[in-house]
Amino acid sequence: MPELPEVETIKRGLEHFLIGKHITKVTVKTAKSFTGKSEEVVGHKVIEFKRRGKALLIGLDGNLWLMIHLRMTGQLIYIGEEKFAAGHPDKSFVEKMPGRHTRVIFEFDDASHLYFNDQRKFGFVKFVSKAELEKDPFLTKLAPEPWELTPEEFFARLQRRKGTTIKAAILDQSVIAGVGNIYADESLFFAQIFPGRKVADVSRAESGKLLKGIREVMEASIASGGSTMKDYVRADGTKGNYLEKFAKVFQHDGQKCLTCSNIILKTKIAGRGTHYCPECQK
Numbered sequence: 001m002p003e004l005p006e007v008e009t010i011k012r013g014l015e016h017f018l019i020g021k022h023i024t025k026v027t028v029k030t031a032k033s034f035t036g037k038s039e040e041v042v043g044h045k046v047i048e049f050k051r052r053g054k055a056l057l058i059g060l061d062g063n064l065w066l067m068i069h070l071r072m073t074g075q076l077i078y079i080g081e082e083k084f085a086a087g088h089p090d091k092s093f094v095e096k097m098p099g100r101h102t103r104v105i106f107e108f109d110d111a112s113h114l115y116f117n118d119q120r121k122f123g124f125v126k127f128v129s130k131a132e133l134e135k136d137p138f139l140t141k142l143a144p145e146p147w148e149l150t151p152e153e154f155f156a157r158l159q160r161r162k163g164t165t166i167k168a169a170i171l172d173q174s175v176i177a178g179v180g181n182i183y184a185d186e187s188l189f190f191a192q193i194f195p196g197r198k199v200a201d202v203s204r205a206e207s208g209k210l211l212k213g214i215r216e217v218m219e220a221s222i223a224s225g226g227s228t229m230k231d232y233v234r235a236d237g238t239k240g241n242y243l244e245k246f247a248k249v250f251q252h253d254g255q256k257c258l259t260c261s262n263i264i265l266k267t268k269i270a271g272r273g274t275h276y277c278p279e280c281q282k
């Protein structure tokens with residue numbers, strides 16, 4: 001499942017290929033995957049890209065937006081003179097497009113195409129006006145980005161989830177935007193906090209360190225091209241290698257902690273597979 005750094009990498013890749021192009025045709029193959037009047041997208045020019053949490057926002061002229069969420073199995077494949085494939089990894093990356101799971105196709109004025117594929121159909125493309133986008137329930141519920149929150153605001157937002165574990169709290173998109181399982185485990189290791197600790201027992205100083213950790217692990221991931229395990233392919237078709245290069249606890253269970261040499265453990269916290277060092281994280 002693509003997380004914030006992966007969506008940011010997708011944004012940067014698509015930006016490079018699509019800004020300035022006009023959309024000449026939109027084909028909706030699965031009605032559930034597209035909200036809005038697809039015929040009204042035609043003729044508009046791509047002018048900007050944004051990201052909010054794990055949502056990709058494509059700005060068109062005329063104050064119009066395409067909002068794309070990949071969810072579990074969504075992928076975006078751009079085919080022009082070059083190819084860009086990102087999101088959920090499967091053999092569609094190397095197959096002829098459109099494929100069996102292609103839900104929406106955008107065609108551009110240089111005859112290039114963008115395919116939105118989604119095997120399980122939890123993802124979506126929404127065509128909305130600027131005003132509708134600003135009122136969109138998905139975006140209005142979303143907390144600020146890690147880089148927009150001050151340590152004080154982050155601590156205050158955590159207090160809304162006092163009774164839960166710190167891992168569950170940072171996975172909550174209304175507390176902080178964009179933190180998924182990998183980044184939760186890595187940032188809690190950075191801050192030396194046991195993921196199962198109650199929010200009420202996390203001090204102000206610790207929450208400050210945790211926010212710093214969230215930013216740092218995400219920045220490192222974006223810099224290395226992002227990754228969701230083995231499943232992410234960059235703009236140039238190569239795989240992101242964030243985990244191999246960077247992860248210190250995620251999927252390191254049974255291996256030695258790089259800090260203290262104790263064995264990294266795996267358990268279930270907040271309903272998710274959770275990796276931690278029992279010595280470094282209390």
Ligand SMILES: [Zn+2]
Pocket residue numbers: 257258259260261262277278279280281
């Ligand atoms: Zn350790």
